[in-house]
Amino acid sequence: MKNDKRKPATELVRAGVGATPFREHSEALFLTSSFTFASAEDAAEKFAQPMADYVYSRFSNPTVTTLARKVAALEEAELALATASGMSAILSLVMGLCKAGDHVLCGASAFGATLQLLGGVFPKFGVDVELIPGAEPEEWRRAARAETVLLLAESPSNPALEIADIAALAEIAHSRGALLAVDNCFCPFGQKPLTLGADIVVHSATKYLDGQGRVLGGIIAGGEEVLRDRIYPFLRCGGPAMSPFNAWVVGKGLETLPLRIRAHSDAAMQVAEAMQKCEKMESVLHTALPSHPRHALAMRQQNGLGGGIVSLYLRGGRKEAWEFINALRLFSVTANFGDAKSTVSHPATTTHSKVEESLRAKLGISENLVRLSVGLESPEDLIGDLCGALG
Numbered sequence: 447m448k449n450d451k452r453k454p455a456t457e458l459v460r461a462g463v464g465a466t467p468f469r470e471h472s473e474a475l476f477l478t479s480s481f482t483f484a485s486a487e488d489a490a491e492k493f494a495q496p497m498a499d500y501v502y503s504r505f506s507n508p509t510v511t512t513l514a515r516k517v518a519a520l521e522e523a524e525l526a527l528a529t530a531s532g533m534s535a536i537l538s539l540v541m542g543l544c545k546a547g548d549h550v551l552c553g554a555s556a557f558g559a560t561l562q563l564l565g566g567v568f569p570k571f572g573v574d575v576e577l578i579p580g581a582e583p584e585e586w587r588r589a590a591r592a593e594t595v596l597l598l599a600e601s602p603s604n605p606a607l608e609i610a611d612i613a614a615l616a617e618i619a620h621s622r623g624a625l626l627a628v629d630n631c632f633c634p635f636g637q638k639p640l641t642l643g644a645d646i647v648v649h650s651a652t653k654y655l656d657g658q659g660r661v662l663g664g665i666i667a668g669g670e671e672v673l674r675d676r677i678y679p680f681l682r683c684g685g686p687a688m689s690p691f692n693a694w695v696v697g698k699g700l701e702t703l704p705l706r707i708r709a710h711s712d713a714a715m716q717v718a719e720a721m722q723k724c725e726k727m728e729s730v731l732h733t734a735l736p737s738h739p740r741h742a743l744a745m746r747q748q749n750g751l752g753g754g755i756v757s758l759y760l761r762g763g764r765k766e767a768w769e770f771i772n773a774l775r776l777f778s779v780t781a782n783f784g785d786a787k788s789t790v791s792h793p794a795t796t797t798h799s800k801v802e803e804s805l806r807a808k809l810g811i812s813e814n815l816v817r818l819s820v821g822l823e824s825p826e827d828l829i830g831d832l833c834g835a836l837g
């Protein structure tokens with residue numbers, strides 16, 4: 447069977463650069479900062495290539511290429527590039543695509559560090575960034591203008607689980623000659639933004655792609671031309687390279703992504719349904735719950751998978767949220783998500799604490815919001831832990 451006929455689940459296991467002469471079965475880990483050349487002529491030729499062959503691990507490394515090929519297959523992208531973290535993927539995206547005088551639209555419900563980077567850092571270099579509250583495409587259309595070069599949407603968003611209409615945003619971006627990038631870290635494998643019209647996908651590989659909370663990583667996937675000509679030159683000289691060790695870990699994690707994301711989604715749905723019945727909850731958000739305001743769109747975009755994140759709005763405020771978090775025994779209190787271990791966080795005082803209070807309020811990141819990342823433990827045990835902590 448030819449490679450281009452294989453399904454993503456097969457490529458997540460099989461894609462890569464192939465075995466070394468030792469014929470190892472599991473992928474080799476190339477821990478080397480540089481590569482040797484056959485001669486001075488060979489070195490000069492390799493340095494002259496637009497996307498360097500194996501020269502130096504800041505530019506490229508076979509273990510990192512193996513990971514990138516797997517994610518390109520996952521996202522149905524022509525090319526994927528790996529970076530040191532999810533934030534360095536977003537940094538590289540904007541550095542590669544934008545210059546002073548350009549205008550960028552970003553969903554205001556994006557991850558806290560994304561908002562700080564786009565809203566706080568880039569304006570210092572003359573890139574005008576506008577945050578768009580709400581998931582209504584018409585708001586994006588109104589804000590887009592001639593100087594707009596990039597729309598960045600996170601869907602589902604962290605932690606308010608807002609759903610962007612990816613096809614509608616792609617149409618708006620393209621009608622202005624801009625590109626749409628989607629942060630796809632909440633529902634990988636289920637959602638494929640490029641097939642819905644997006645131009646670029648970014649990931650924090652730290653989350654579900656690794657899947658066991660071990661290493662940091664980031665991904666940018668999309669069309670070959672834009673990645674090779676506009677983003678890769680920044681990566682090559684800017685240096686936010688992924689470590690080969692991290693790439694090896696994430697690459698092994700990807701082999702089980704389809705199984706994991708289905709299990710996370712099923713368990714999260716069971717948790718969400720149980721929490722909905724609890725009188726101490728004001729409301730419960732999970733994209734697979736019919737009560738989610740954009741349930742139908744989410745299910746279409748995510749191929750029926752809800753993902754592992756459940757956002758709980760408790761009756762009360764910070765005190766009740768913190769007491770609940772502190773009473774949990776099985777959920778780890780930590781900022782990461784997408785791990786086999788279930789985690790819990792209080793976004794208003796952690797990941798989103800630097801977002802202005804008025805914006806937080808608009809986005810639904812209130813003091814009574816608790817974010818759960820439902821892991822791979824028994825859902826029965828998790829529900830027991832949650833009910834026990836609620837008293």
Ligand SMILES: Cc1ncc(COP(=O)(O)O)c(C=O)c1O
Nearest residue numbers: 531532533557604631650652663
């Ligand atoms: C939606 C989203 N994008 C990007 C990031 C940043 O990823 P990293 O921590 O790997 O830099 C995060 C981190 O939590 C996130 O939740």
